[in-house]
Amino acid sequence: KAGVTQTPRYLIKTRGQQVTLSCSPISGHRSVSWYQQTPGQGLQFLFEYFSETQRNKGNFPGRFSGRQFSNSRSEMNVSTLELGDSALYLCASSTGQGSYEQYFGPGTRLTVT
Amino acid sequence: AQSVTQPDIHITVSEGASLELRCNYSYGATPYLFWYVQSPGQGLQLLLKYFSGDTLVQGIKGFEAEFKRSQSSFNLRKPSVHWSDAAEYFCAVGARGATNKLIFGTGTLLAVQP
Numbered sequence: 001k002a003g004v005t006q007t008p009r010y011l012i013k014t015r016g017q018q019v020t021l022s023c024s025p026i027s028g029h030r031s032v033s034w035y036q037q038t039p040g041q042g043l044q045f046l047f048e049y050f051s052e053t054q055r056n057k058g059n060f061p062g063r064f065s066g067r068q069f070s071n072s073r074s075e076m077n078v079s080t081l082e083l084g085d086s087a088l089y090l091c092a093s094s095t096g097q098g099s100y101e102q103y104f105g106p107g108t109r110l111t112v113t
Numbered sequence: 114a115q116s117v118t119q120p121d122i123h124i125t126v127s128e129g130a131s132l133e134l135r136c137n138y139s140y141g142a143t144p145y146l147f148w149y150v151q152s153p154g155q156g157l158q159l160l161l162k163y164f165s166g167d168t169l170v171q172g173i174k175g176f177e178a179e180f181k182r183s184q185s186s187f188n189l190r191k192p193s194v195h196w197s198d199a200a201e202y203f204c205a206v207g208a209r210g211a212t213n214k215l216i217f218g219t220g221t222l223l224a225v226q227p
Contacts, residue, residue: 056214101147
């Protein structure tokens, strides 16, 4: 099976802009979770989608949003970008049946200037 | 609050030596525990997991971990380290009441000397 894919891999944006990141989960997986990784805060959970519904949410401002499509692909959007949003954004997929076992993609490196 | 502590930020071992990476968790019930590895510029790869049952779990790449409830620990071990094991290692616990939300430790960066 193909693994989790994320596009784009690298992105440079300017403060105030918005950005959309995409994630395609492993075939058959219905859950997609998003994490932000920064040197200062480490790995932090953003949100999880299961069957097109947001099931869990982390402690991030409303500028961070996401959605999931009927084919389980997911997108996350960050509006009004701030310098502090520069990070590696990781997507993880799982069956969604409660095992917490997740498989991560390679990430999207976002740089905000 | 649930949390994961990895006391060692950076560890250096010689190739062929044994390795133990420490992980302590704070959780009120039997936790779901994981170890992931991250190579530079890459995503996270699942090494092993503990859900229940046998407290010694085997993973990929020759790694194993032991769950010790009395010590709230889930330490990762490998009997003989290879140069390719140099990477950052993360311990994680499944958040109670929030399926698929993982709480990660701060990571341990492993360097391997020839």
